[in-house]
Amino acid sequence: MSTTEIDRQWTTRLRKRVAGKLPPEKLLPDTQPAYVSSWIYVFGVATLAALIIVIATGCVLSIRGPLWWHQSSIGHFVNSLHLWSVEIFFFAMVIHLWGKFFMGAWRGGRTMTWMTGCVTFFASILAGFTGYVSQTNFDSQWISTQAKDGINATGGGSIFNVLNLGQMLMWHIVLLPLAAIALTAVHVLLVRVKGVVPPYEEDSEIVQ
Amino acid sequence: MSWLGSIIPLDHLGHYIHWHVILISVGNLVVIGLMVVTFIAALLLPFPGRGGRKASK
Numbered sequence: 001m002s003t004t005e006i007d008r009q010w011t012t013r014l015r016k017r018v019a020g021k022l023p024p025e026k027l028l029p030d031t032q033p034a035y036v037s038s039w040i041y042v043f044g045v046a047t048l049a050a051l052i053i054v055i056a057t058g059c060v061l062s063i064r065g066p067l068w069w070h071q072s073s074i075g076h077f078v079n080s081l082h083l084w085s086v087e088i089f090f091f092a093m094v095i096h097l098w099g100k101f102f103m104g105a106w107r108g109g110r111t112m113t114w115m116t117g118c119v120t121f122f123a124s125i126l127a128g129f130t131g132y133v134s135q136t137n138f139d140s141q142w143i144s145t146q147a148k149d150g151i152n153a154t155g156g157g158s159i160f161n162v163l164n165l166g167q168m169l170m171w172h173i174v175l176l177p178l179a180a181i182a183l184t185a186v187h188v189l190l191v192r193v194k195g196v197v198p199p200y201e202e203d204s205e206i207v208q
Numbered sequence: 209m210s211w212l213g214s215i216i217p218l219d220h221l222g223h224y225i226h227w228h229v230i231l232i233s234v235g236n237l238v239v240i241g242l243m244v245v246t247f248i249a250a251l252l253l254p255f256p257g258r259g260g261r262k263a264s265k
């Protein structure tokens with residue numbers, strides 16, 4: 001094979017593009033700029049850590065299913081771990097969002113970082129909602145019968161039926177986790193590609 | 209878990225704050241309050257190891 005032919009291969013092109021945009025030392029850097037040493041930068045990783053626990057405990061719940069998480073004490077415990085890690089996830093995510101908002105962290109070509117964050121927030125709310133209506137208890141019955149009127153009023157009820165437990169469970173354990181994981185992966189990789197945004201005062205001193 | 213019920217009564221209606229169009233449960237309001245407090249604390253509390261790294265900058 002000639003070198004031009006090798007250069008045209010999609011494997012070669014993809015490797016060169018990825019290596020150019022995200023070399024290993026950028027993906028896993030040794031140091032960060034001085035301004036990153038603040039607690040406010042911890043909340044992105046806190047959100048990520050909570051998400052990992054949410055997914056892990058959700059997988060454990062899937063092994064034995066609803067009768068187990070309703071009736072056994074260990075099932076109750078794993079169910080509680082799942083719920084409380086979700087609470088921490090949203091708690092950390094909103095503080096992360098506030099922090100990035102006041103830092104204007106979309107500056108310097110970081111629009112997609114901000115936007116993937118927004119869409120992840122939206123997908124997470126849907127995941128939380130479908131989780132509440134997938135509990136298979138009186139609480140989920142109450143929530144879904146209340147929510148159906150709201151969703152039907154938007155016209156969305158024809159494809160997204162909150163009274164359909166099978167559909168809600170599938171969204172909760174397949175589609176929305178996939179979306180959340182994929183979006184989070186892109187979000188974090190974008191942060192690494194662009195590097196942490198400089199604070200406003202540093203930004204005006206250095207020419208980007 | 210019965211001891212929990214003696215601290216946080218869970219078997220009657222929750223408390224709500226109703227002010228004009230705003231209706232929010234006390235539980236949710238407390239969580240929002242904690243988030244604001246955590247946010248301010250994150251901005252004000254010194255980050256461990258900060259002094260050392262600043263000096264080396």
Ligand code: HEM
Nearest residue numbers: 041044045047048097100105113114117118121191196197
């Ligand atoms: C699943 C939810 C999320 C996860 C796991 C996550 C994770 C992260 C992580 C680990 C970082 C880098 C560390 C840091 O600066 O905190 C980051 C940065 C960032 N996040 Fe998120 N995030 C999430 C949601 C959001 C949301 C809802 C927004 C805003 C709408 C957002 C906006 C940003 C921005 C703009 C940056 C870039 C900061 C910079 O370049 O300096 N993220 N995120």
